[in-house]
Amino acid sequence: MKINVCIGSSCHLKGSRVIVEMFQDRLKNDNLTEMIELSGSFCLGKCNSQGVSIKVDDEIICGVTKDNFNEIYGKYVSKEG
Numbered sequence: 001m002k003i004n005v006c007i008g009s010s011c012h013l014k015g016s017r018v019i020v021e022m023f024q025d026r027l028k029n030d031n032l033t034e035m036i037e038l039s040g041s042f043c044l045g046k047c048n049s050q051g052v053s054i055k056v057d058d059e060i061i062c063g064v065t066k067d068n069f070n071e072i073y074g075k076y077v078s079k080e081g
């Protein structure tokens with residue numbers, strides 16, 4: 001699995017750096033760093049959303065914030081809900 005966190009200027013202003021750190025921490029805690037490739041990406045073309053845009057494999061997910069991070073992580077990454 002590949003996770004790209006948008007680090008374009010709009011998402012940067014909405015806190016993409018924090019989201020990257022949260023992914024790093026969670027993936028480490030869950031022992032998934034070997035299995036999941038985390039990287040930054042240029043603008044994903046969804047700047048209008050309320051939060052940061054990310055891409056999980058080929059799916060773009062908009063509006064990621066530190067408040068809904070765990071929910072998003074559970075739904076798309078750990079698939080445990």
Ligand code: FES
Nearest residue numbers: 006008011043046
């Ligand atoms: S800067 Fe992130 S979607 Fe445009």
